[in-house]
Amino acid sequence: NAGVTQTPKFRVLKTGQSMTLLCAQDMNHEYMYWYRQDPGMGLRLIHYSVGEGTTAKGEVPDGYNVSRLKKQNFLLGLESAAPSQTSVYFCASSYDLAGIAKNIQYFGAGTRLSVL
Amino acid sequence: AQTVTQSQPEMSVQEAETVTLSCTYDTSESDYYLFWYKQPPSRQMILVIRQEAYKQQNATENRFSVNFQKAAKSFSLKISDSQLGDAAMYFCAYRTPNTDKLIFGTGTRLQVFP
Numbered sequence: 001n002a003g004v005t006q007t008p009k010f011r012v013l014k015t016g017q018s019m020t021l022l023c024a025q026d027m028n029h030e031y032m033y034w035y036r037q038d039p040g041m042g043l044r045l046i047h048y049s050v051g052e053g054t055t056a057k058g059e060v061p062d063g064y065n066v067s068r069l070k071k072q073n074f075l076l077g078l079e080s081a082a083p084s085q086t087s088v089y090f091c092a093s094s095y096d097l098a099g100i101a102k103n104i105q106y107f108g109a110g111t112r113l114s115v116l
Numbered sequence: 117a118q119t120v121t122q123s124q125p126e127m128s129v130q131e132a133e134t135v136t137l138s139c140t141y142d143t144s145e146s147d148y149y150l151f152w153y154k155q156p157p158s159r160q161m162i163l164v165i166r167q168e169a170y171k172q173q174n175a176t177e178n179r180f181s182v183n184f185q186k187a188a189k190s191f192s193l194k195i196s197d198s199q200l201g202d203a204a205m206y207f208c209a210y211r212t213p214n215t216d217k218l219i220f221g222t223g224t225r226l227q228v229f230p
Contacts, residue, residue, distance in 0.1 A: 031216045042207060042220035050216070058217065090161065094216055104151075105218060107161035
């Protein structure tokens with residue numbers, strides 16, 4: 001009954017370091033998403049994937065890369081972290097476009113990232 | 117481009133009372149979906165209620181209901197019999213039928229006083 005799991009939960013980086021955030025879902029969902037949440041700005045979409053092997057840019061993709069090599073996993077990478085990337089990152093997944101009940105996005109618990 | 121606006125950064129309500137959170141959106145599409153998500157201090161995003169634009173009937177989930185005014189592009193959330201556990205950030209979100217991307221408002225922080 002895990003749902004959407006994000007690792008790690010917290011991370012502190014120095015400017016210029018790289019890291020990868022992992023998102024795993026066990027609901028056999030087709031679609032997966034990465035958002036960032038900043039104070040006063042709600043959640044903004046970074047990248048998303050509509051299926052294994054596919055990725056697409058969201059609203060704020062610069063400075064991030066993603067990969068979806070396996071259906072259940074969606075990785076978010078920061079190649080050279082910057083202080084502007086200090087944020088809380090959320091992963092979400094959903095099924096597909098067929099039917100309203102399947103259009104609900106389920107979220108992970110978030111990763112708090114600080115870049116010094 | 118679609119936008120979602122929540123004009124109330126903070127709201128407060130007495131336990132057992134009713135509170136309404138406002139949300140407006142801008143879109144040129146006729147078919148879309150609207151959602152309210154709750155984010156408690158644990159940070160977990162929890163779906164509260166959803167509404168399909170083609171349905172005229174307002175969605176209801178136990179103590180939560182919406183007032184969906186399509187012409188006015190308004191989607192407010194009413195919480196009846198407020199409980200201490202309702203204290204959280206509430207986000208309104210819009211989703212188009214042709215994509216699966218959600219566009220979020222900036223959120224309303226709800227405080228519940230005993």
